[in-house]
Amino acid sequence: MASLLCPSSTAKPGAALFGVQDASGHIQYLDEPIIVDQTFVDTARQQSRAPEERFRFASNCAKTGCGHWSSENVGCSLVGKIVEAMNRKAEATLVSCAIRDRCRWYHQEGGSACANCDEVVRNVRTMELAA
Template identity: 30%
Template sequence: MLTRGHARPDAAAAEADTRTSWCPSGAAHAPESLVLGVRSGLDGQVTYLADAVPAAAVLDQIPEDIEPRRILRFASHCVTDCANRRGGDCTLVERVVAAYPAPAGGAVPRCHLRAGCQWWAQAGVEGCRRCPALATRHPADDELASLVADPDVTPEQLAAWTAARRD
């Protein structure tokens, strides 16, 4: 069952090894990968799945000519060699918080990943509220998403880019 912007907590995911951080913008093909949600064709927002679904259970159902990360949002374990990792921190969530406004209403989506989520541990509510706006793979012409995804771009550079677009 899909719920717009919210997912019922999943007991199995909550009992997962919380010593391992989970990335809510993770790899599709990692052995532990879960489908976190489905990207809406209307507004690009993620509609969270009510229950955790192993990615391996759905990947073979997607036609070969469709990039799974364009339509599904995956979660997988954070890895030490990730380009977005700086020490124990995720620089991607820092850029996400800097670049994307929090949604009106400020609701925090319910999520089966939260107990082990790196973004929640690091940025709390501010990271969680912006999570539905992201896709694991974005269209090439989405300049802001490309900048946010670039580990070399700082939150300050994102703020300057955003300010320049408002002028």
């Protein structure tokens, strides 16, 4: 099986852009992910807000190479913190998300991860939760 994807990755060439923050601060999920290139990353970084605060990117889970990895639980420790902090129950019908088949958070927490995912933007909420 292909490796699982981190749904809170940074903007870098080869990452999959799969969500865009709307005016209300929620993520609108794209029907198909867009693989971004260096030009996109360079252009996005010229804006006042970091691309990770406006978009959601996915790339291969780094496992032990990431500070959120829990060797004890053999998984990402961040998604559990997000679910606990946001505390939204999973809906019977999940929001449509183009990366679900390979999403690390969904594989660990199922629909609860999706129910609490659409207000997550890297470097803002995720970093507060990680503290």
